[in-house]
Amino acid sequence: MRCLKIVTKIRKNMKNQLMDLSEEYWLLKGAVIESVNDILMTVYDIDYYTRHRSPVNAFVHLLGGLMTYSFFDQKPSVYLPNLLR
Numbered sequence: 001m002r003c004l005k006i007v008t009k010i011r012k013n014m015k016n017q018l019m020d021l022s023e024e025y026w027l028l029k030g031a032v033i034e035s036v037n038d039i040l041m042t043v044y045d046i047d048y049y050t051r052h053r054s055p056v057n058a059f060v061h062l063l064g065g066l067m068t069y070s071f072f073d074q075k076p077s078v079y080l081p082n083l084l085r
Helices: 021-028 030-042 055-070
Strands: none
Touching: 021 030, 030 055
16 A cells, blocks of 8 residues: 655644655655646646536546647756766
């Protein structure tokens, strides 16, 4: 069984706990990840699933948006050092 771990910044009302190096790295790169989501939602219009009458059409629309994103020249990227793999 695999579990999901939510990683957030430590706030005032939270206990202080040590964070793994990889978790801290992904917290810093959260803006890059959100920019990819923003590009997919605004430029390639993959967020309108309610206009489809069939789940197959919605899935085809999603795949079409992802395929056109693969041809996008200026994709944001994240450098992944060997320590975090």
